[in-house]
Amino acid sequence: GDDDEGFDIKNAPTGPIVLGFSQVGSESGWRLANTKSIQKAAEYRDIQLRFDNAEGDQERQIAALQSYIDARVSVIAFSPVVESGWDGVLGRARDAGIPVVLTDRLIDSKDESLYVCSIGAEFVSEGNLAALYLGHDYVAAKRPIKVVEILGTPDSTPTKQRSEGFAATAAKEKKLQVVDQETGNWSKAGGAAAMRKLLRRNPDLDAVFAQNDEMGLGAVPVLEEAGREPGNKTRIVTVDATKAGLQGLVDGKLNYVVECSPVIGNLLMDVVVDLFHGGSVNKRIASEKAVFNKQSAADALPDRPY
Ligand code: GYE
Numbered sequence: 612g613d614d615d616e617g618f619d620i621k622n623a624p625t626g627p628i629v630l631g632f633s634q635v636g637s638e639s640g641w642r643l644a645n646t647k648s649i650q651k652a653a654e655y656r657d658i659q660l661r662f663d664n665a666e667g668d669q670e671r672q673i674a675a676l677q678s679y680i681d682a683r684v685s686v687i688a689f690s691p692v693v694e695s696g697w698d699g700v701l702g703r704a705r706d707a708g709i710p711v712v713l714t715d716r717l718i719d720s721k722d723e724s725l726y727v728c729s730i731g732a733e734f735v736s737e738g739n740l741a742a743l744y745l746g747h748d749y750v751a752a753k754r755p756i757k758v759v760e761i762l763g764t765p766d767s768t769p770t771k772q773r774s775e776g777f778a779a780t781a782a783k784e785k786k787l788q789v790v791d792q793e794t795g796n797w798s799k800a801g802g803a804a805a806m807r808k809l810l811r812r813n814p815d816l817d818a819v820f821a822q823n824d825e826m827g828l829g830a831v832p833v834l835e836e837a838g839r840e841p842g843n844k845t846r847i848v849t850v851d852a853t854k855a856g857l858q859g860l861v862d863g864k865l866n867y868v869v870e871c872s873p874v875i876g877n878l879l880m881d882v883v884v885d886l887f888h889g890g891s892v893n894k895r896i897a898s899e900k901a902v903f904n905k906q907s908a909a910d911a912l913p914d915r916p917y
Pocket of ligand 1: 638640642715716769797822823824850851871
């Protein structure tokens with residue numbers, strides 16, 4: 612047939628898909644893997660990625676989002692460092708006709724028109740699983756088990772919802788009692804500092820729920836110095852399942868690690884391409900999860916990508 616079909620296969624008149632992304636920061640191994648997943652997936656999909664790392668600063672995230680509105684990108688996506696304070700800039704994105712996708716974390720606004728879709732883990736169920744597996748080790752206990760919680764950064768969705776999930780299952784299980792909490796700000800040093808405070812305030816603590824691997828691994832040497840035998844007499848459960856977390860399991864320093872996959876880049880790019888072509892997407896796309904113990908960690912470690 613006629614070789615001039617009247618259209619150019621690759622260079623559609625609308626030009627390339629441009630995605631403006633604002634990342635929380637680089638606070639943990641999980642976050643670095645999340646960033647890599649997003650950058651790789653954009654590259655594979657030939658999507659032009661404008662990427663800003665806010666290093667934990669909400670004002671910087673808001674400025675990045677505003678710059679993407681001004682640049683009239685095709686789609687905006689971001690992981691909100693805290694849940695509140697987004698209505699202004701997201702309202703301006705919506706009024707400019709630019710769809711917004713939340714990745715990983717959520718916002719607490721009641722206005723559902725501020726974003727078209729959220730992609731991430733179910734943090735409440737991660738908390739449920741952490742309590743379920745920790746409680747499993749104490750099934751023979753004759754008294755309530757005193758658990759201390761090392762929290763992520765205040766007002767972030769995982770901090771709030773992992774606590775909520777853990778407490779709900781602990782109450783049901785009746786074996787576990789959360790007796791105290793301290794923030795560790797997602798970092799190893801923060802986890803160690805939190806563990807020292809919690810040990811001083813609760814010398815009779817039995818177990819630790821650290822809301823991510825780094826903070827749990829930071830707590831380990833503090834417990835060892837105090838002769839608390841982390842991973843044995845003092846049980847520790849964490850969330851994320853980074854390489855370091857799984858290694859902690861294999862080394863017998865942690866007891867369970869709940870997986871929260873950071874590898875959501877492909878899910879995000881599928882949504883971006885869909886939105887670019889005027890498709891309608893699901894309001895919520897949940898990522899995979901599982902719980903690792905010592906054996907499954909040993910099996911997974913050799914080819915663990917992050
Ligand atoms: O657990 C932690 C990161 O939002 C689920 O943020 C993410 C959390 C993750 O700093 O390692």
